[in-house]
Amino acid sequence: MGPRRGRQGKGRAWGYPTDLHPKPRGPRRPRWAGLEGRGRGPSMPSQPGPRLLSLADRVPAGRPMADIGTDHGLLPVWLLVRGRVPSAIGVDLRAAPLRAAARTAAAWGLAGDPRLSLRQGDGLAPLEVGEVDTVVIAGMGGRRIAALLEAAPRRRSALRRLVLQPNTEARALRAALQDLGWHLVDEDLCVEGGREFLTLVAEPGVGAPLTDAELLLGPVLLQRQAPAFRSWLVREHARLQAAAAAARAGTGRVPQPLAAALEIVAATLGVDAPSS
CATH class of the missing domain: 3.40.50.150 (Vaccinia Virus protein VP39)
Incomplete structure (x- = not known):
């Protein structure tokens, strides 16, 4: 379909x-x-x-x-x-x-x-x-x-x-x-x-x-680290950061699933994840 x-x-x-x-x-x-x-x-x-x-x-x-x-x-x-x-x-x-x-x-x-x-x-x-x-x-x-x-x-x-x-x-x-x-x-x-x-x-x-990272991002994609995957990770990291910032502004906290996803993506990219 x-x-x-x-x-x-x-x-x-x-x-x-x-x-x-x-x-x-x-x-x-x-x-x-x-x-x-x-x-x-x-x-x-x-x-x-x-x-x-x-x-x-x-x-x-x-x-x-x-x-x-x-x-x-x-x-x-x-x-x-x-x-x-x-x-x-x-x-x-x-x-x-x-x-x-x-x-x-x-x-x-x-x-x-x-x-x-x-x-x-x-x-x-x-x-x-x-x-x-x-x-x-x-x-x-x-x-x-x-x-x-x-x-x-x-x-x-x-x-x-x-x-x-x-x-x-x-x-x-x-x-x-x-x-x-x-x-x-x-x-x-x-x-x-x-x-x-x-x-x-x-x-x-x-x-x-x-692992949690493999479930989230894919074991084969993580292993290969193809350019298309890395480019998507950069965009996804920016999207998750924006969602976390919006959550903090609205409720003062970042929901755990979002925080966990952001941590995994940041670690995969080798950058620091913001605190919850």
Whole structure:
């Protein structure tokens, strides 16, 4: 699905909870943004943008996949067109996105292609157990993604990889994956349309318990220290400092979750965190 903006404000998606995540900037862009022609929807296929490629590049080659919340269906269509997967399933809760996905398939020459299946339903429910190896879920909050995975234990247990792109609550999703017996093997932070997008890749197996810093910022991102991650950290540090200053001005104190997040980010950057 395309990224959905959460409610803003204290204690909500983009305020100062314990869940840090790249803050969205600018209007929502559909998943096929950057591929459309001058008309409505995809018409002249071209190279997809960084957000879609971040997902597509982490889908294992040669394995069937499913895209949960497929929206316009560009991801499964792109993977089939590129020959990366033998079959793909696009799932969405509503009929309208699936009609749009069918138009996307037709625009890319996949109308009626038996390798592509578009199904209506909630989460992983439309999938048969063992039908796919990889599931992609993007454009939802981290807690929503976790809830979909928790609701389908048999289907989840047959998977070999999860490729997830939460638009909020990344910390909650990392914690949920750990509780479900999955460990993170890759993380990516990309920029498209002035917004940062975070991709998490998990596989079955219990890894070392994540520290508070790893839950908040990501174990792989912390290890790699890529330039995009460092740039985001600088902006996030400034945002948290502003939120802390506003809290002090309003109540005379900084809420503990905000203070803890600011301390972790400051320590990662190697700067001093202000006192609470």
